[in-house]
Amino acid sequence: MEPVIETFESRKKHMCVKGEGLSIPVCDKASMPGTVTQRTCVYGGARIVLMPITDSIHLVHGPIGCAACTWDIRGSKSSREDLYKKGCSTDLQEKDIIFGGEKKLFETVLELNRLFNPGAIFVYATCVAGVIGDDIKAVCKKAQKITGCRVIPVQSEGFQDHNKTKGHWIGGDALLDYVIGTREPEKTTPFDINIVGEFNVAGDLWGIKPLLEEMGVNIISTMSGDSHVEEIAQAHRAKLNIVQCQKSSNYVAQKMKKKYGMPFLKVNFFGLDQTVNSLREIADFFDDEEMIQCTEKIIEKGLDEVQDKIQDYKERLTGKKVALYVGGNKAWSLVRAFEELGMDVMMSGTKNGIREDYERIKETVRDGTIIVDDANSTELVRLLKKYQPDLLISGAKEKYISLKLGIPFCDFNHDRISAFAGFKGFVSFAKEVDASVSSPVFNLTSTSLYDISNNLNSEKNLKTEKSSDEALSPPSGGDKHES
Amino acid sequence: MNHSNCHPDKKFAVVNPSKICQPMGAVQALLGVKDTMPLVHGSQGCSTYMRFQLTRHFREPIEVASTSLSEKTVIYGGEFNLMKALKNITEKQTPRMIAVASSCLTETIGDDMAGIVEKFKDANLDQDLPVIIPVSTPSYTESHVEGYNRTIKALVEHLAIKSVSNDKINIITGIISPADVTQVKDILKTLKCNSIILTDTSENLDGPLTEETLSLYESGTSVEEIEDTANSLGTVTLSKHVNSAGVFLEKKFKVNSIAGPLPAGLENTDEFIKNLCLLGDYEIPKSLEKDRGRLLDAMVDAHSYNYHRKVAIFGDPDFVSGMTRFTAEMGMIPSVVCTGTKSKIFNEDMDCISREKEISPVILAGGDLYDMHQAIKERGADILIGNSYGASMAQEENIPLFRVGFPIFDRLGAQRISTLGYQGGIEFVDRITNTILDFYYDEAGYEIIEQKTKEEVEKTKKSQYSTMEEI
Numbered sequence: 002m003e004p005v006i007e008t009f010e011s012r013k014k015h016m017c018v019k020g021e022g023l024s025i026p027v028c029d030k031a032s033m034p035g036t037v038t039q040r041t042c043v044y045g046g047a048r049i050v051l052m053p054i055t056d057s058i059h060l061v062h063g064p065i066g067c068a069a070c071t072w073d074i075r076g077s078k079s080s081r082e083d084l085y086k087k088g089c090s091t092d093l094q095e096k097d098i099i100f101g102g103e104k105k106l107f108e109t110v111l112e113l114n115r116l117f118n119p120g121a122i123f124v125y126a127t128c129v130a131g132v133i134g135d136d137i138k139a140v141c142k143k144a145q146k147i148t149g150c151r152v153i154p155v156q157s158e159g160f161q162d163h164n165k166t167k168g169h170w171i172g173g174d175a176l177l178d179y180v181i182g183t184r185e186p187e188k189t190t191p192f193d194i195n196i197v198g199e200f201n202v203a204g205d206l207w208g209i210k211p212l213l214e215e216m217g218v219n220i221i222s223t224m225s226g227d228s229h230v231e232e233i234a235q236a237h238r239a240k241l242n243i244v245q246c247q248k249s250s251n252y253v254a255q256k257m258k259k260k261y262g263m264p265f266l267k268v269n270f271f272g273l274d275q276t277v278n279s280l281r282e283i284a285d286f287f288d289d290e291e292m293i294q295c296t297e298k299i300i301e302k303g304l305d306e307v308q309d310k311i312q313d314y315k316e317r318l319t320g321k322k323v324a325l326y327v328g329g330n331k332a333w334s335l336v337r338a339f340e341e342l343g344m345d346v347m348m349s350g351t352k353n354g355i356r357e358d359y360e361r362i363k364e365t366v367r368d369g370t371i372i373v374d375d376a377n378s379t380e381l382v383r384l385l386k387k388y389q390p391d392l393l394i395s396g397a398k399e400k401y402i403s404l405k406l407g408i409p410f411c412d413f414n415h416d417r418i419s420a421f422a423g424f425k426g427f428v429s430f431a432k433e434v435d436a437s438v439s440s441p442v443f444n445l446t447s448t449s450l451y452d453i454s455n456n457l458n459s460e461k462n463l464k465t466e467k468s469s470d471e472a473l474s475p476p477s478g479g480d481k482h483e484s
Numbered sequence: 485m486n487h488s489n490c491h492p493d494k495k496f497a498v499v500n501p502s503k504i505c506q507p508m509g510a511v512q513a514l515l516g517v518k519d520t521m522p523l524v525h526g527s528q529g530c531s532t533y534m535r536f537q538l539t540r541h542f543r544e545p546i547e548v549a550s551t552s553l554s555e556k557t558v559i560y561g562g563e564f565n566l567m568k569a570l571k572n573i574t575e576k577q578t579p580r581m582i583a584v585a586s587s588c589l590t591e592t593i594g595d596d597m598a599g600i601v602e603k604f605k606d607a608n609l610d611q612d613l614p615v616i617i618p619v620s621t622p623s624y625t626e627s628h629v630e631g632y633n634r635t636i637k638a639l640v641e642h643l644a645i646k647s648v649s650n651d652k653i654n655i656i657t658g659i660i661s662p663a664d665v666t667q668v669k670d671i672l673k674t675l676k677c678n679s680i681i682l683t684d685t686s687e688n689l690d691g692p693l694t695e696e697t698l699s700l701y702e703s704g705t706s707v708e709e710i711e712d713t714a715n716s717l718g719t720v721t722l723s724k725h726v727n728s729a730g731v732f733l734e735k736k737f738k739v740n741s742i743a744g745p746l747p748a749g750l751e752n753t754d755e756f757i758k759n760l761c762l763l764g765d766y767e768i769p770k771s772l773e774k775d776r777g778r779l780l781d782a783m784v785d786a787h788s789y790n791y792h793r794k795v796a797i798f799g800d801p802d803f804v805s806g807m808t809r810f811t812a813e814m815g816m817i818p819s820v821v822c823t824g825t826k827s828k829i830f831n832e833d834m835d836c837i838s839r840e841k842e843i844s845p846v847i848l849a850g851g852d853l854y855d856m857h858q859a860i861k862e863r864g865a866d867i868l869i870g871n872s873y874g875a876s877m878a879q880e881e882n883i884p885l886f887r888v889g890f891p892i893f894d895r896l897g898a899q900r901i902s903t904l905g906y907q908g909g910i911e912f913v914d915r916i917t918n919t920i921l922d923f924y925y926d927e928a929g930y931e932i933i934e935q936k937t938k939e940e941v942e943k944t945k946k947s948q949y950s951t952m953e954e955i
Binding site: 009031032033034035036037038039040041042043044045060063064065066067068069070071072074083086087088089090091092093094095097098105108109112113116127128129131132133159160161162163378379382386396397398400401402404405406407416446 | 494495498499500501507508529530540546547557577587589593691695697
């Protein structure tokens with residue numbers, strides 16, 4: 002089989018085409034040293050899972066860079082506090098590296114508690130905190146005893162793995178070990194749920210929540226978009242977990258199933274069909290006639306409102322090719338949504354995929370789709386140049402690679418600007434995709450002044466040819482014959 | 485003087501930092517070098533989050549390779565990964581130079597980067613290798629400013645060779661915007677001063693829309709130019725905090741060196757030109773005097789709008805002291821100035837400016853934005869000068885934020901913001917005065933006398949700060 006693009010020998014099997022041979026790329030391997038990897042570290046993975054908890058302080062125990070580069074980058078919106086937007090660090094210095102940073106961490110936690118009176122303080126271990134062996138758990142325990150505030154250790158040393166997925170699990174563990182099940186709700190209903198793996202990026206949660214509430218579902222907690230710690234503490238009393246980002250949060254749902262016997266449903270609110278299916282599945286789960294009827298009404302109303310609004314977009318977008326290169330979940334959850342706009346997903350890939358993720362992608366995409374794992378920036382350039390999609394969906398680091406090649410781009414990561422979930426979200430989604438794909442600027446990107454001067458020259462040549470032709474050609478009237 | 489490191493409320497925590505780590509400074513320095521691959525020896529997050537910040541500021545693709553360390557490394561050391569990384573880059577990217585910056589992880593586990601680089605060279609004697617330069621940039625000391633300083637020094641230390649004298653001046657820019665590098669180059673051109681810019685980001689970080697910008701940089705300072713720095717007439721460093729390379733060249737090759745100030749505003753730009761003339765024999769052309777006159781003209785035109793407006797400034801130390809002098813020249817009152825980088829030089833600079841300009845700002849050296857916010861609450865400010873991270877502070881205080889510095893991710897054009905030299909100074913005066921006009925004056929340009937109604941305040945806030953679409 003011919004490799005998808007030219008690259009290192011060991012990287013060739015990280016890219017494949019569905020339907021030809023294996024259909025699942027080699028994955029979950031350490032990135033090659035010396036490449037410009039699009040991956041991040043375990044600390045980053047843990048932090049993005051927990052960062053959207055709005056009433057908490059997120060304290061990074063390490064040198065300043067880890068906090069300074071990841072502070073408020075999630076794009077998660079809040080309807081309440083904005084404590085989570087603060088960039089907090091113990092700013093470890095050389096002497097802390099030598100003598101240990103535990104005392105400084107302890108004092109910092111006390112100080113932050115006094116200054117902000119937060120719902121909780123999450124303490125993240127970084128590479129260097131791990132190497133010098135600071136006992137973060139012990140410090141948190143002691144600080145919690147003194148302050149009365151929840152002080153939660155997150156053992157997220159960056160170097161632990163090549164894959165930030167482990168960071169997602171570590172973030173989940175922090176909630177499972179220290180938060181969930183530590184408080185009883187004042188009241189419960191038969192229809193209590195948790196929304197897991199929804200981070201309210203650009204306000205996605207707010208497209209989902211009203212639909213569920215209208216159905217008659219009671220949301221105990223969201224993990225972790227627009228949430229409070231005390232709400233998550235009551236999550237163990239829900240009757241059902243629904244999981245939106247299955248890349249980061251299946252882990253939490255599975256563990257809650259084991260520990261509390263709580264069932265979970267994998268849902269997806271990107272796209273119309275997926276939203277409809279998800280709502281129906283939730284209603285079916287509760288098997289309540291009133292809820293089922295109500296859900297059908299919500300669906301009817303939702304679809305009605307959307308159809309008219311997306312026609313224009315659909316006309317312009319039909320037949321266009323999309324490439325997805327994302328963190329995880331979106332590599333499969335967005336495929337149907339694009340198909341509903343008449344678009345064709347011709348490539349899908351993730352940066353941190355494990356085998357399970359690629360199986361999901363393989364199930365979702367059609368034959369002939371390119372599936373890529375952990376493409377570094379050189380490979381990404383080659384893929385885009387060779388397969389020329391009409392749109393790339395990815396994050397900030399890939400944005401300008403795509404644009405420089407004249408390929409329209411939408412940020413579906415932290416820097417996303419509008420919410421896409423639910424019925425209303427689908428309209429914003431169509432609008433934003435259209436704004437990139439159909440923008441006239443991309444008709445100009447391949448033009449140059451040289452083209453103009455070349456055209457000018459050929460026009461000039463034509464003119465001279467023409468005038469010389471005129472000079473040579475016989476005057477009208479067939480004089481030549483006569484002469 | 486009102487020096488302090490932090491607000492009395494807060495002794496240990498850093499809340500909303502105004503500094504980044506050393507490897508970030510190293511990478512910023514290397515982005516101005518031609519045909520070079522920066523490599524960060526650490527976990528993947530170090531290079532990835534750095535690229536994330538740089539990319540959304542410059543809105544350009546940023547290539548920084550990683551040695552992708554993982555758990556095994558902590559036990560056995562990072563030698564294998566570093567060797568492998570050097571090999572992979574050499575084979576596939578074929579750069580002229582690879583510069584390796586260390587991280588807190590590799591410094592702590594004690595990787596001998598220089599030794600590993602030598603070992604790599606020995607193992608590949610038969611091959612035509614790129615120049616490889618290791619830079620030690622532990623993240624737990626100093627800040628990105630020192631990372632930049634060490635990197636420029638490492639470049640000249642490894643490369644500068646004495647040969648035939650040239651008639652050039654070495655210019656070490658410090659971390660300034662690509663547009664400001666262009667301003668500095670324009671002044672040099674006007675003076676007919678040949679120069680070597682360390683390092684020249686003006687084209688690399690403000691590139692045209694072409695796929696050529698996706699491979700290694702074709703522009704920027706070349707290895708040959710860095711070699712030639714030993715033969716120059718002198719070195720002018722625009723930042724007093726990144727002077728190590730100048731000092732090194734002076735000691736080793738007797739290339740005279742002058743450090744600072746950042747040419748922000750009238751007097752500092754005058755001083756920069758004076759420094760150039762001290763090192764080389766340049767004649768000041770009429771056009772430069774004209775530019776200077778235009779800046780003065782702009783300052784005079786603007787004076788009534790900005791006179792006695794209180795200004796709060798944060799950013800890198802040389803930027804803050806440059807801006808303090810400039811705004812004081814304009815008749816504004818610097819009320820709070822803050823740099824995240826601890827620095828004695830900064831404190832001395834500020835003392836000197838305060839005495840000269842008869843101002844008494846609260847001076848925070850090694851402070852964070854929490855400290856700064858507390859000081860603004862006490863001292864007051866009509867306008868805030870700094871990067872995008874000042875947005876929430878400005879919103880809370882209901883004052884405008886004048887965006888300059890790094891990072892600026894919530895507005896376009898960060899690479900094109902210029903404040904240096906006479907020309908950049910004119911742009912600054914116009915833009916800051918217009919910001920004041922927008923905020924404090926009505927549509928016809930008359931001062932708003934009555935208290936703004938609550939709705940108006942909300943409206944201003946919304947137009948200033950809402951970057952996300954509400955649903």
